[in-house]
Amino acid sequence: MSSELAIRTEDLRRVFRTRKREAKKQKREVVALDGIAFEVPRGELFGVLGPNGAGKTTTIKILATLLTPTSGHAWVAGIDVATDPKAVRHHIGMVSGGETSGYGLLTVEENLWMFSQFYGMETRAARARIRELLAVVGLSDRAKTKIYHLSTGMRQKMNFVRGFLTEPEILFLDEPTLGLDVQTARTLRGFVSNWLREHPDRTILLTTHAMHEADELCERVAIIDRGRILACGAPSNLKRDLKHEDVVRLRIGGLEDVRPIVATVPSVSRFSQTAHDDCVEVDVILANDAVLTGLLAAVEAGGGTLLSLEKRAPTLEDVFLDVVGHGFEEPNGGGAS
Amino acid sequence: MSGRSTWTTFWRTVCGRAYPRVIGAQRERSWVFFEILLPLLQVTAYVFIYRAIQAPPEFLGFVVLGGAMSAYWLNVLWSMASQLYWEKETGNLELYIVAPTSRMAILLGMALGGMFQTTLRAVAIITIGSLLFRVPMTVTNVPVLLGVFLTTLVALYGLGMMLSSLFLLFGREAWHFSNLLQEPVSLVSGFYFPVRALGQVIAAAASALPITLGLDAMRQLLFPSMMENLRFLSADVELGILAGSAVLFLVLAHRALAHFEKLARREGRLTVRGQ
Numbered sequence: 122m123s124s125e126l127a128i129r130t131e132d133l134r135r136v137f138r139t140r141k142r143e144a145k146k147q148k149r150e151v152v153a154l155d156g157i158a159f160e161v162p163r164g165e166l167f168g169v170l171g172p173n174g175a176g177k178t179t180t181i182k183i184l185a186t187l188l189t190p191t192s193g194h195a196w197v198a199g200i201d202v203a204t205d206p207k208a209v210r211h212h213i214g215m216v217s218g219g220e221t222s223g224y225g226l227l228t229v230e231e232n233l234w235m236f237s238q239f240y241g242m243e244t245r246a247a248r249a250r251i252r253e254l255l256a257v258v259g260l261s262d263r264a265k266t267k268i269y270h271l272s273t274g275m276r277q278k279m280n281f282v283r284g285f286l287t288e289p290e291i292l293f294l295d296e297p298t299l300g301l302d303v304q305t306a307r308t309l310r311g312f313v314s315n316w317l318r319e320h321p322d323r324t325i326l327l328t329t330h331a332m333h334e335a336d337e338l339c340e341r342v343a344i345i346d347r348g349r350i351l352a353c354g355a356p357s358n359l360k361r362d363l364k365h366e367d368v369v370r371l372r373i374g375g376l377e378d379v380r381p382i383v384a385t386v387p388s389v390s391r392f393s394q395t396a397h398d399d400c401v402e403v404d405v406i407l408a409n410d411a412v413l414t415g416l417l418a419a420v421e422a423g424g425g426t427l428l429s430l431e432k433r434a435p436t437l438e439d440v441f442l443d444v445v446g447h448g449f450e451e452p453n454g455g456g457a458s
Numbered sequence: 459m460s461g462r463s464t465w466t467t468f469w470r471t472v473c474g475r476a477y478p479r480v481i482g483a484q485r486e487r488s489w490v491f492f493e494i495l496l497p498l499l500q501v502t503a504y505v506f507i508y509r510a511i512q513a514p515p516e517f518l519g520f521v522v523l524g525g526a527m528s529a530y531w532l533n534v535l536w537s538m539a540s541q542l543y544w545e546k547e548t549g550n551l552e553l554y555i556v557a558p559t560s561r562m563a564i565l566l567g568m569a570l571g572g573m574f575q576t577t578l579r580a581v582a583i584i585t586i587g588s589l590l591f592r593v594p595m596t597v598t599n600v601p602v603l604l605g606v607f608l609t610t611l612v613a614l615y616g617l618g619m620m621l622s623s624l625f626l627l628f629g630r631e632a633w634h635f636s637n638l639l640q641e642p643v644s645l646v647s648g649f650y651f652p653v654r655a656l657g658q659v660i661a662a663a664a665s666a667l668p669i670t671l672g673l674d675a676m677r678q679l680l681f682p683s684m685m686e687n688l689r690f691l692s693a694d695v696e697l698g699i700l701a702g703s704a705v706l707f708l709v710l711a712h713r714a715l716a717h718f719e720k721l722a723r724r725e726g727r728l729t730v731r732g733q
Contacts, residue, residue, distance in 0.1 A: 137726055182726075182729060185552075185556050186555065186556065186723070187552055187555055187556065187723065187728050187729050188723055188726050188728070188729070189723045189724050206723075207558070210556060210557065210558040211558040213556065214556070215552070215553070215556050217549070217552075220549050221548055221549050222548060222549040222550045222553050223550070224478040224482070226478065226481065226482045226485045226486060227477075227478055227481065227482075231477070231478075231481070234474070234477075235474040235475070235477055235478065236474070236553065236557075237474075238470040238471055238473060238474025238475075239467075239470075239471050239474060239475075239553075239554070239557035239558075239559045239564075240467070240557060240558060240559070241463060241466050241467030241470050241471075241558075241559070242470070267485075283553075
């Protein structure tokens with residue numbers, strides 16, 4: 122493996138088998154990863170984007186040595202994660218969304234110091250770094266607070282500090298802003314960007330299902346669904362590839378579900394639907410402009426009323442819709458293909 | 459990582475992981491009620507039984523010592539053996555695994571922290587119990603008594619570390635298993651009476667648990683005349699067996715940890731919560 126690569130996977134596959142007694146004497150298999158292959162050069166912030174259950178966390182767990190692959194290979198810092206996990210651990214760090222790690226009776230500072238000891242950090246250096254990072258994420262005034270008194274956002278800021286404390290070569294961020302308010306999520310995204318700017322030799326692998334987060338942070342993203350990578354590239358390139366098609370957002374009143382209607386219209390290549398109280402919002406990717414007239418006629422014939430129509434530049438969400446065939450909220454498929 | 463820095467990381471990990479237990483004992487004062495006064499009630503019940511049947515006063519000492527040592531057994535069971543299950547549930551386990559440190563160092567930190575925490579409780583139970591019930595103790599050989607006590611703790615916590623490794627694979631069963639072990643062990647180890655009363659066969663089988671021999675040896679050293687006819691084995695032999703058990707359990711813990719971590723990684727059990 123080239124030393125320029127921080128992470129590389131090759132035909133990575135992970136199958137979970139339920140235990141017999143859990144499945145009432147019938148073993149069941151769930152394919153979480155189905156032949157994933159990607160490479161991340163050193164210094165890159167690489168995103169793995171996909172809905173819940175797509176295989177993002179399984180990928181991170183394998184790379185972070187918490188899980189062994191059923192088949193295939195993965196190397197982190199040039200080391201095989203399956204055969205030499207101990208060596209891999211000297212190069213990595215990990216922060217997960219919704220983490221509840223640490224001990225409630227200890228203060229923020231004490232918890233962070235404890236974790237620093239597992240990396241062999243000298244106490245004085247660890248304390249100085251903790252103070253510095255707490256100031257960066259705006260948590261200095263909570264340094265002496267016991268962590269059971271922290272809000273979710275504060276706790277996740279503490280988790281971020283823990284992850285970055287040891288300045289790992291390769292950092293895995295697994296949905297790190299999950300469940301956070303907009304302001305906290307923005308602070309943490311800013312923190313990640315600045316850290317990478319200050320440490321250009323470090324690599325981050327970020328999993329998320331927040332499209333804007335991937336768009337804002339990642340140099341490249343892999344779109345993953347049902348354990349397979351469906352597209353991989355720079356967000357700008359992926360969006361550019363969509364530009365030959367039209368992306369239209371319709372707001373339709375009078376109908377609760379327009380999917381059966383839209384599915385009958387020819388040349389609608391992909392669509393997704395979001396239900397609101399007063400209307401349904403449909404994002405449609407059209408092969409050409411002319412299809413729009415037919416689509417609107419079909420909606421009207423079906424009893425719907427067009428409330429608004431917006432033609433817009435493609436986003437990563439549209440790219441996802443295009444490659445997966447359905448939106449994030451419709452895991453079983455809501456769109457024509 | 460060089461040998462020196464591996465060693466440094468090992469000891470820093472031990473201190474880091476022991477810290478929450480040492481500090482926790484100071485910050486959560488409710489333990490004074492739950493872990494000193496409540497166990498003292500149980501001790502008191504046995505004291506009254508022995509008084510009612512006009513047993514010699516040394517029997518009150520057996521009970522007080524058993525009550526103090528039972529704190530260590532409960533600590534091993536609930537804060538060592540099933541601890542990795544709780545760590546998994548709170549999300550700490552995956553951070554322990556991802557860290558470039560020895561898992562044995564983490565277990566050792568838990569053990570040392572637990573010993574510290576429990577020693578405060580045990581000392582309190584012995585002091586209050588002895589004063590309250592006027593227990594006649596004759597310490598014949600302090601260094602040997604200390605040696606037996608420390609060797610018992612090393613063997614006991616070694617057992618806890620081994621069970622902890624086994625429990626790495628467990629989900630909620632860890633909780634049930636600990637429940638299952640709690641009372642039978644307090645019976646067969648003779649927490650409130652000399653284990654020989656159960657007969658040689660049961661006493662021999664119970665000797666697999668370090669606390670059985672530890673208690674018997676300590677009773678011999680604290681109440682020599684009374685234990686002359688009630689001892690199971692001589693204190694020297696018991697100390698030798700305890701030392702062997704300590705080494706055996708630590709070696710088994712090390713091997714079990716490596717094996718079960720590998721198995722848990724393969725089966726995906728290290729991070730699955732709410733099992």
